[in-house]
Amino acid sequence: MKIRAVSTPNIALIKYWGNRNDELRLPAADSLSITLDGPTVEVSAESAESFSARSFEPDGSERTLTEQESSRLEKHFLLCKKYLDNLPSSVSLEIRSHVPRGIGLASSAAVFSALAESYAGFVPNISRKDVSIHPQSVLLRSL
Numbered sequence: 001m002k003i004r005a006v007s008t009p010n011i012a013l014i015k016y017w018g019n020r021n022d023e024l025r026l027p028a029a030d031s032l033s034i035t036l037d038g039p040t041v042e043v044s045a046e047s048a049e050s051f052s053a054r055s056f057e058p059d060g061s062e063r064t065l066t067e068q069e070s071s072r073l074e075k076h077f078l079l080c081k082k083y084l085d086n087l088p089s090s091v092s093l094e095i096r097s098h099v100p101r102g103i104g105l106a107s108s109a110a111v112f113s114a115l116a117e118s119y120a121g122f123v124p125n126i127s128r129k130d131v132s133i134h135p136q137s138v139l140l141r142s143l
Contacts (some may be wrong), residue, residue, distance in 0.1 A: 001121075009035075010035045041107060073115075080119050
């Protein structure tokens with residue numbers, strides 16, 4: 001089953017600086033941002049034998065993910081597996097960003113928002129509240 005989710009970036013009005021937990025990327029202070037209605041980021045996730053991720057630029061060309069980017073996506077998936085019981089053992093991701101690079105929009109926030117939505121598609125009867133809870137925050141509270 002292939003699950004598709006769409007999200008949009010945000011722009012910070014008051015930006016936090018620094019992390020209180022670098023490994024989990026939890027901010028040291030609150031921020032304030034506005035979510036835009038476009039451009040979009042689309043994520044498709046489907047069950048797979050092993051984790052993989054492909055990323056595409058706004059013009060449709062494939063972008064090679066760095067090792068750090070791939071690792072971050074896989075780590076996020078593994079954290080979500082701890083929070084969401086019905087996720088497959090692994091996934092294949094396709095990320096299509098229509099957000100131009102370097103224009104000051106939080107496209108990575110849109111990617112992770114769409115990832116949360118796509119993973120939630122594997123879980124029957126999950127609430128919008130549960131989808132919006134960052135799995136890293138839930139895990140940190142349980143430590």
